[in-house]
Amino acid sequence: MTLLLILVRHAKSSWGDPAAEDIDRPLNKRGQKAAPEIAKWLNSKGYIPAEVVSSPARRTLETWDRMAPHFPDTALIRREPDLYLAPPSTMLNSLQNCAADPVMMLGHNPGIAGFAAALLASPPDHPRFRDYPTCSTLVAAFEASDWAEVQPGSGKVLDFTIPADL
Template identity: 70%
Template sequence: MSLRLILVRHAKSSWDDPAQTDHDRPLNRRGQKSAPLVGKWLASNAHIPAEVVSSTARRTLETWERIAPAFPDTTLMRRDPRLYHAHVATMLSVLHGCAASPVMMLGHNPGIGEFAERLLANAPKHPRFRDYPTCATLIAEFDIADWAELKLGTGRALDFAVPADLA
């Protein structure tokens, strides 16, 4: 049996309001346009999440809101405050608690890019994988029956894209 992960960094966010807290920053116009592209790409490639777990930051939740219309209404979505600027160990712990497959996890750099890299046995040959830009999306598969069994370095990259690939 295998489980699948869709790992998404939030779309491009706005820095227009210097008084706004980091947690409350919204998407900018570019982010508002790129998130739906990712959703359509995922759906057209049959990468439909059964469970979504997201950071509680406004920009990750807005990213999900713009990706979600590409999927059926049956997708379970939950917000997890531990994913806000999470480190690899925290993301791994959150994923260990997931039940469905595919799981979509939405988070932030630098943690999500490092998590993507450390999850895989071999990185995809994409020039942007190492810097994991905004709305970068990895599809990875693991030969496990339960997320609690997941170990770093065991994943297989099935696909990786950034919004510039999809425009």
């Protein structure tokens, strides 16, 4: 059986309010535009999440809010407090506790870039993969019947894009 992971870094956020806590930063105009464009791209390729696991940060939740209208209203969303600024090991643990397929995970750098690189047997041929800019999206396949079986280095790249590519 093949499992699909859609790994999305949150869209571009605003630094307009210096008093705002990091977790409370909203998307800026560029991020508000990029998130639905990525969702349209995913939908056009048939990558439709059944389960969405997100950091509780405002910018990740707003990214999903802007993406959700472009998918069927069937995805279960779970706010995962441990994903806020999580390292790759925490992200893997969260993924291994998922139940549906495909899973979309929304997170932050530097953890998400490290997680994406660690999951794959070979990285995509894209100059921006290593730095994983805002709203970068990886679609990876895993030969497993359960997310608990997924291990580092076992993923195969199906697609990778950034907003500037669209």
